[in-house]
Amino acid sequence: MSIKKALISVSDKTGVVDLARQLVELGVEVISTGGTATLLKEAGVPVIGISEVTGFPEILDGRVKTLHPNIHSGLLAIRDNANHQQQLAEHKIEPIDLVVVNLYPFKQTIAKPDVSYEDAIENIDIGGPTMLRSAAKNHHDVTVVVDAADYATVIAELKAGGDTTLATRKRLAAKVFRHTAAYDAIISRYLSEQVGELMPESYTVTYEKAQDLRYGENPHQRATFYREPLAKAGTISSAEQLHGKELSFNNINDADAALAIVNEYTEPAVVAVKHMNPCGVGIGETIKQAYEKAYAADPVSIFGGIVAANRVIDEETALLLKEVFLEIIIAPDFTAEALAVLTQKKNLRLLRLGDKPQTAKSDNQFRISSVAGGALVQDYDRKEITAADLQVVTERQPSEDELKQLLFAWKVVKHVKSNAIVLAHDNMTIGIGAGQMNRVGAAKIAIEQAGDLANGAVMASDAFFPMGDTVEAAAQAGVKAIIQPGGSVRDQESIDACNRHGIAMVFTSVRHFRH
Secondary structure: OOOOEEEEEOOOOOOHHHHHHHHHHOOOEEEEOHHHHHHHHHOOOOOEEHHHHHOOOOEOOOOEOOOOHHHHHHHHOOOOOHHHHHHHHHOOOOOOOEEEEOOOOHHHHHOOOOOOHHHHHHOOOOHHHHHHHHHHHOOOOOEEEOOHHHHHHHHHHHHHHOOOOHHHHHHHHHHHHHHHHHHHHHHHHHHHHHOOOOOOOOOOOOOEEEEEOOOOOOOOOOOEEEEOOOOOOOOHHHOEEEEOOOOOHHHHHHHHHHHHHHOOOOOOEEEEEEOOEEEEEEEOOOHHHHHHHHHHHOOOOOOOEEEEEOOOEOHHHHHHHOOOOEEEEEEOOEOHHHHHHHOOOOOOEEEEOOOOOOOOOOOOOEEEEEEOOEEEEEEOOOOOOOHHHOEEOOOOOOOHHHHHHHHHHHHHHOOOOOOOEEEEEOOEEEEEEOOOOOHHHHHHHHHHHHHHHHOOOEEEEOOOOOOOHHHHHHHHHOOOEEEEOOOOOOHHHHHHHHHHHOOEEEEOOOOOOOO
């Protein structure tokens, strides 16, 4: 038996008693510390206290117990290095062949809403990561386990061959360094936030696997969905799937985009999304009314799309949703009656948020985009505009209703791929032009989609008009009011065109490019 001595010290004690008992039955001596040692002794498992190995008591409220040469020499000594073995013998240090350690619950501690800074700091593990790293570095000779899911594999290999295989030790060592890296990343982020270092000299993030995906954007691409360790309720990362097929890469991306848009509204709102762009947005007095408007906005494009709502889906709304082929419906919740209706569609994915939709609103959350050899990190676009922020630049002032519709459309255009134009009336989108290489092209697409409804509608543009051609196209369609950032050297051309056609135009002084 190659494994003669094991060191076990765990915060998460799932399965540890059974593991230790089986090790003892295989002739392995077990060293343990603190609460783990107490638990094992109470279960009748013979344990060697850590102080018996170090010859030194646990001190400083347990902050120092395993940080000792007798421990780390036993972990780091290379077994077939004669010099190492001679030094162990000289200092009467015995090798430690198996380490089972998991760490203080730092993530769970800072997840508490009332956690104090002092409590967070006290839950930073020092000895645990040090032992894990020592054992993992010497994985040629030492088996190291950080996850209870691996206990069975280790025991099975010990029973079958008297030792773990080198392949298993390598795999477990790699898992250890992933684990400690993630642990340190969470601590680093927390401490950096505490001192306001939001974009420091090095930027380390970590995610936890939520699920493997069948493929990425296309079938030839591999993909996995990871979530933040402390993902908020109300996000796609924390949503609970109640029904339907497995989520795909594109489903998750589109659902996230839909939630970002619907989160803009406090009124009952529904958003339909296709390929990361909204195809219909509506608000109403009820969620049913909001859905009716989102559907009417573009009853063609919604086919095969994703619908997000910021209110509970009731039976009335579910009956309407059932009539359309949709990939996903995502909402804070569904009534029992609504679920009975919607689960009749076998493949329809139903996602429950458990809260109102949330997006990254706090100053310490960032959007990360990968590029070849690096990453771009920026704030989320959280800028909100109210009527008080608007500058009327035309002779005609917008009416009260036009002003309301302009602000509604502005919240939508913020989430449309640039160049972006949105037409709206009666609290619903009627035309959306997305992702065009020139702005007048985007306007023509939105106007064509709106058809006769463009007459009397409002227009929103995510960036300024570089010339007056977009206004001319809007005027020909009957648009009565426009909201845009302003800031072009040729702003006056657009203002003059609006004045000629009796169009009200307001500037926001805020751009919303979305690439």
